[in-house]
Amino acid sequence: MxxxxxxxxxxxxxxxxxxxxxxxxxxxxxxxxxxxxxxxxxxxxxxxxxxxxxxxxxxxxxxxxxxxxxxxxxxxxxxxxxxxxxxxxxxxxxxFVREGASQPHSAEHFGKALATLHQHRDQQFGLDHDNYIGRLPQSNCRHEEWLDFFIAERIEPQLRMATDASRIGSETVSHFESMFSQLPAIFPIEPPSLLHGDLWGGNYFYDQGGEATIFDPAVYYGHREMELAFTHLFGGFPSAFYRGYEAQYPLEAGFSERIPIYNLYPLLVHTNLFGGSYARQVEAMVQKF
Structure with a gap:
């Protein structure tokens, strides 16, 4: 009402x-x-x-x-x-966009279209203003290097929020600090790409022509692998989506091994929004560092 x-x-x-x-x-x-x-x-x-x-x-x-x-x-x-x-x-x-159904071309076209979005770039990672992911503030202070942005603007604010609420313990924080020291050898060098920022299965549908409609963004210029990793969370997207993306804008080798690191950010966000099992997923991911 x-x-x-x-x-x-x-x-x-x-x-x-x-x-x-x-x-x-x-x-x-x-x-x-x-x-x-x-x-x-x-x-x-x-x-x-x-x-x-x-x-x-x-x-x-x-x-x-x-x-x-x-x-x-x-x-x-x-x-x-x-x-x-x-x-x-x-x-x-x-x-108001009327939702349609997936057609044979839909997922592949979606992947190619997202790759086209990621080819829109900026000089720095971040944005000229802060915004939100869900209802949580999202800091977008600009950085020259992706590693600095990922740690300072993505992981650390959410990690502080989770520890302040006693959802994440000190041992897990130590694992994060160990991970940070290893990231320079893990992340490939990429230019800042325009990202939707919150792209999971609940933030898109196909219109009546079978083309992808995206909404509820948390926009910034970031590493495009961050966005692709997010699409693998909560069930993933159709395989044709990833084939379309790779045909348009191939990813660096080893991406699948980096997915869990990128997804620490949305999982920390969900820890702070909903608690519960999300904190356990975060802890399990960082224990290897």
Missing amino acids: IPDALLQYLRQKLGIKIQQTRPLSGGSINQAARVTLSDDATTYFLKWNHSADPEMFLKEEKGLNLLASAETPLRIPRVFETGATEEGTGFLIQE
């Missing part, structure tokens, strides 16, 4: 009059609905959050716009409005 205060804000402040609503799954953080406007029967996707920082949706809009500016074959939903009510309920209104 869309809060009355949000409906009133949309109507009075923005002149948006909603005729019909249909609740949708907004994930574990936000609430969402498909809304139809009274004026012209246009359908949009609306999501909102009572407790998160209202800036979260503004940063999401900036991320979607940056992805769209790369002009890849990926479909990026257009954002029409972001804001917050006086009570602090943040919201985002974007294009």
Whole structure:
């Protein structure tokens, strides 16, 4: 149910009059609905959050716009409005994309399109602003070297958060410190690539033409292997996706051995969001260092 205060804000402040609503799954953080406007029967996707920082949706809009500016074959939903009510309920209104089904070409096209996105580069790793991954702050301070960025802006903030909450112990922290010293010989040298930043199975679908639509980004310029590793988490993507990517932009040898290291970041994020078994997965991954 869309809060009355949000409906009133949309109507009075923005002149948006909603005729019909249909609740949708907004994930574990936000609430969402498909809304139809009274004026012209246009359908949009609306999501909102009572407790998160209202800036979260503004940063999401900036991320979607940056992805769209790369002009890849990926479909990026257009954002029409972001804001917050006086009570602090943040919201985002974007294009409603009808979900379709995977077609024979879909996964391979998706892989090639993501490779095209990763060929959009910057001079440094990071971004000109911080944003969020889920509801957690994500620091994007710029660095010349990927190793420095990965440690200082990805692993260490999440590791501190987890240890402060007693979800990760001192022995595991020692394993991380040992891992850091070994990373220069592990990570291949790559230029900063434009990344979606939170690309797992819940943040994409195929539209009615069978082409990939991506959303809910945590954008930054990073090592493209970070993104590919993330796609292997939580079940992975279809094999045709990886074949398409490799055909467009081949990976360095040994990538499969590096996947667990990259995925320490999303697993730490999930440790801080949900606790439980995610902390045990982190501990198991770093024990070999």
